[in-house]
Amino acid sequence: MSKKISKIGVMTSGGDAPGMNAAIRSVVRTCAYHNIECVGIYRGYEGMMDGDFKLLTARSVNHIIHTGGTVLKSARSAEFKTKEGRKKAHSNLIKEGIDALVLIGGDGTFTGGLIFNNEFNFPIIGIPGTIDNDIYGTNFTIGYDTAINTVVEAIDKIRDTASSHKRLFFVEVMGRDVGHIALNAGVGAGAEEILIPEEDLGLDRLVESLKRSKASGKSSSIVVVAEGDKIGKNVFELKDYIDENMPEYDVRVSVLGHMQRGGSPSCFDRVLASRMGVKAVESLLEGKTNYMVGILDNKMELTSLDKAVKGKSEINMELLRVSDIMTT
Numbered sequence: 001m002s003k004k005i006s007k008i009g010v011m012t013s014g015g016d017a018p019g020m021n022a023a024i025r026s027v028v029r030t031c032a033y034h035n036i037e038c039v040g041i042y043r044g045y046e047g048m049m050d051g052d053f054k055l056l057t058a059r060s061v062n063h064i065i066h067t068g069g070t071v072l073k074s075a076r077s078a079e080f081k082t083k084e085g086r087k088k089a090h091s092n093l094i095k096e097g098i099d100a101l102v103l104i105g106g107d108g109t110f111t112g113g114l115i116f117n118n119e120f121n122f123p124i125i126g127i128p129g130t131i132d133n134d135i136y137g138t139n140f141t142i143g144y145d146t147a148i149n150t151v152v153e154a155i156d157k158i159r160d161t162a163s164s165h166k167r168l169f170f171v172e173v174m175g176r177d178v179g180h181i182a183l184n185a186g187v188g189a190g191a192e193e194i195l196i197p198e199e200d201l202g203l204d205r206l207v208e209s210l211k212r213s214k215a216s217g218k219s220s221s222i223v224v225v226a227e228g229d230k231i232g233k234n235v236f237e238l239k240d241y242i243d244e245n246m247p248e249y250d251v252r253v254s255v256l257g258h259m260q261r262g263g264s265p266s267c268f269d270r271v272l273a274s275r276m277g278v279k280a281v282e283s284l285l286e287g288k289t290n291y292m293v294g295i296l297d298n299k300m301e302l303t304s305l306d307k308a309v310k311g312k313s314e315i316n317m318e319l320l321r322v323s324d325i326m327t328t
Helices: 020-033 044-050 083-096 107-120 144-165 180-188 203-215 235-245 257-261 267-285 305-310 317-326
Strands: 007-012 037-041 053-056 100-105 124-128 167-173 193-195 221-226 250-255 291-296 299-304
Touching: 007 020, 007 044, 007 083, 020 037, 020 100, 020 267, 037 044, 044 083, 083 107, 100 107, 100 267, 107 124, 107 305, 124 267, 124 305, 144 167, 144 180, 144 221, 144 250, 144 257, 144 267, 167 180, 167 235, 180 193, 180 221, 180 317, 193 203, 203 221, 203 235, 221 235, 235 250, 267 291, 267 299, 291 305, 299 305
Parallel strands: 007 037, 007 100, 100 124, 124 291, 167 221, 167 250, 193 221
Antiparallel strands: 037 053, 291 299
16 A cells, blocks of 8 residues: 655756746645645755755745746756765655655656656656657647747747848747747748758758749748757758858848747646646545656646656647648
């Protein structure tokens, strides 16, 4: 029979994502609803090893649902990758009387949690918080919706300048391994081309596509580029290639960078984070461990952490076709 849980620790780790604070709030208030204690672990695994803990109450998470970033802070930890570091973290959790953990983050966070659970049989539930939407077992990760809306808003503003000066803009967005942000924001912003890691457009095809756009009467163009796109070494190499092969274009580059991670979370991300927090705590209270909470067909579901880490999120092929049609 599993040990009764009376105190849960919650932490954020890896890159921050809008909606993480809403998830923290949900975990804390669900604990309060079930009359168990909740401890905030600051700076992720680094704080776990340092014993950087603080008891959180329903009132201590007032007024954070609308804020970006993470009030618990985040940090990457080389020491936690060592057995000695993990032993130190486990010892601190036991001293604090923490019985289980809710981990908010991405695949790196979940990988650390899996190893920790295997070594110490410590109950863990993961909540996917990453703007890249690259976690298997959920249709949406916390922060993704806010990020694509941030990107669309930025591209709308860039298009004003592109149209005024008859320019071609390459807009680089986050997405080292997957193109979810680029594809969805590109369709939403009406981009002429979208370059993603999953589809190698090729330089020649890109030039042909831009020539067709020019011939159809378009005087300016927006090309959205995921940072992991394989066509060139980087977006500036793409610019140089177009400069050489299409001198009629005035080519500019805009790298949106970390602005995509910031800002107040959208309503969708706030609601998603709230639902995931409730599911995470109640799953632990039901004796479940080594799972990630996800949303599939608008229902809260559990996927094993092992599958969440090893699985691959798929790009929406229908949206790729929609993109091709819209660039006609």
